[in-house]
Amino acid sequence: MPSFEEITRHHEPDPDENPWVQGPPPSGPVSLVDYDPHWPEHYQRLASGIREALGDVVLDLEHVGSTSVPGLAAKNVIDIDLTVADPRDEDAYVPALERIGYTLVIREPSWHEHRALRLADLDTWPRVNLHVFGPDCPEAIRHRMFRDWLRTHPEDRDLYANAKRDAIPGGGNVMDYNGRKEKVVHEIYDRMFRAAGML
Incomplete structure (x- = not known):
């Protein structure tokens, strides 16, 4: 089990590391949709x-991200850890996942050896991001x-929802959008960690 310091620290990947296995995805506008009560069913099927x-x-295996929080507006993307x-050891899981339609898109050795796969079928809706981590x-x-x-x-859920909506008008890609809501995310993390006695 990692220490409280390791859990509460905001880890960042090496900025000089190119994480894209097949090149970065095309830039496009970020859009939010209202919470969909079918998202948990999509997760269970996946x-x-x-x-x-x-x-x-x-x-x-865990359903994480905004689609895992009832009542929270989100990008129409199921995030799975x-x-x-x-x-x-990508040979232990990537080929098997490729056989059911996933494609490895991110490899980040500097950030907890994170790997990410997406369903190769671009017509799949909602989209799926499968994040791979170690124990x-x-x-x-x-x-x-x-x-x-x-x-x-619910007060922090609503605070986060408002931060997400406020981050949309700035344009750019998903990383730009994430950067604009980061201050509120860190504020909520701080409150959460303090309530847990970790800070």
Whole structure:
């Protein structure tokens, strides 16, 4: 289990690292939609497919991100955290995931050995981002804590929703959008960590 310091620190990937396996995705506007009560069902269907493809390779699987928080507006993207024994051992999971339509798009050794895959079928809706981490990864722990906090703290869920809407008009790509809402995200994390006695 990582220390409180490791969990509460905002880790950043190496800015000189090129994470894109097949080149960066095309830039496009970010759009939000109202919460869709079918998102949990989409996650369950996707999770079943991943578990069937990988078997015991799956150490944990979690629905994270905004689509996992009832009542929260979000990009129409299901974010899933997959925990495997070693994300560097891509042969243990990438070929099996490719067989069910996923494509490896991100490799970030400097950021918890993070890997990300997307469903290759661009007609799939909602879209799917499958994030791969190792056991006891601080970032995966943060994702679960943030999800659970927003599920039980409607005032912070609404604060986050407003920050997301305010970040849209600036234009640019998803990374630009994420940067514009980062201050509010860190504010919520700080409140969450203090409530948990971690700061």
